[in-house]
Amino acid sequence: SAKIIDGKLVAKQIREEVGVEIARMKDTIGVVPGLAVILVGSRKDSQTYVRNKKKACDAVGIKSYEVNLPEDASEYEVIKHIATFNDDPSVHGILVQLPLPRHMNDENILNAVSIEKDVDGFHPVNIGRLAMQGRDPFFVPCTPKGCMELLHRSGVEIKGKRAVVIGRSNIVGTPAALLLQKANATVSIVHSKTKNPEEITRQADIIIAAVGVANLVRGSWIKPGAAIIDVGINPVDDPASPRGYRLVGDVCFEEASKVAGAITPVPGGVGPMTIAMLLSNTLDSAKRIHKFK
Template identity: 45%
Template structure:
């Protein structure tokens, strides 16, 4: 029988711990602060940013949303980032994707003070993640949140075969690195993978992050596998669905995340967790 992973419940546990940590820092005169910069009017991004802001405020954090027009230039955005780099009330800086075509995203990533890189996208942090370097540093929030869910549900990646479908720097690549560091045997699959569905069926742990609605069905899942659906897609009726056909996966997967209510809440909870950690580490920089 397939068991549904309750991302909301796990996120609540993370948020409860974060709220305690915020209170402890505030008592020491430090209020964790985050700024989310959004460029343009992408509807999905605006909803996501609104949810982040509400959660941060609810947890007692200093939260800023900086809305910029889609005509914002590269130089203007970099100047705004530099101002937040110098703002001691801000511990985490996040620039929401997607960005308009005139903005060079890698340059934006490099412009953020690494000590405030709440997404963990700076090449120095990516290198530390891949090499499993010890110490304190941020890691991409969605993959980190997924690892938290796996632990909460007693899924130990060690010795298991894991397949990550998707190779983005936001999810796929850091997810593969975290699973490798946890001693799984990892395959990264993508649009050029031959016989993708057969590869998917080898997985004890299957993470799907492609943005293609219902790419994976129950026929593509190994019986008893843990299936993590990162997709946030819309079907022909406008309904929010995942990259995995949830209904056909029922009775095949051992554990599965729903869409919505699975990975999404954990991403925001982990973002808040990381912001508080950056505030804690701000006086103990490596």
């Protein structure tokens, strides 16, 4: 049966490595990395994500700056705050928590973030560079970067292999496919309009599933020995759990773990990697800006 890829453990290792580097930078050149987070509105899930990011920053020694704006704030107000952080030398990373209120245009806002401080990697120029051969973005989006890190650290070979990404969102599926391609895999993307997706996924040595449909990927979709990265986080009813539900991935773990060579669990797979990658991106940004090796 499949080797379990322990994202919780890998994320912990990365947070420790980041903490050590931050201490070294502070001791050597007196610089502390700073991350600015802009939250618009009062979505409970977004507030939780922002709180978790702040906690993670505190734990590794990144100084965090937070701006909370009301739901009815104007695009101009958000962009004004971004511009202030762009010019602030103590801030090395800027992120705008998505989703934004409906009256705002995401692209206008993401375009306002300096590409050199865009630690979420969502600026259209950074995405464009990710898509270009021979060019590199300043930053890669955190969740797909976390998927790649899990593959690398589990010793999964990527070069020359067949990879299938299920899902084509801007924040996970599409950048994941671009990253696999940059790592010299032959990549297919399966999405909501794909016919017979299982015929395609069965050819894959590597599958990254980022769909948002509980247990979509069955054992019969998987080539024996394949490496499976399951990004999905889906609540399903579970009367036996104290909360009344539990979280499952896009991959049917019970079936897949009998066929695959390696697989991430949900929870405890990709989930913990996202914030670890944000911390790592923020450190990299501070290092680059201060030319610290």
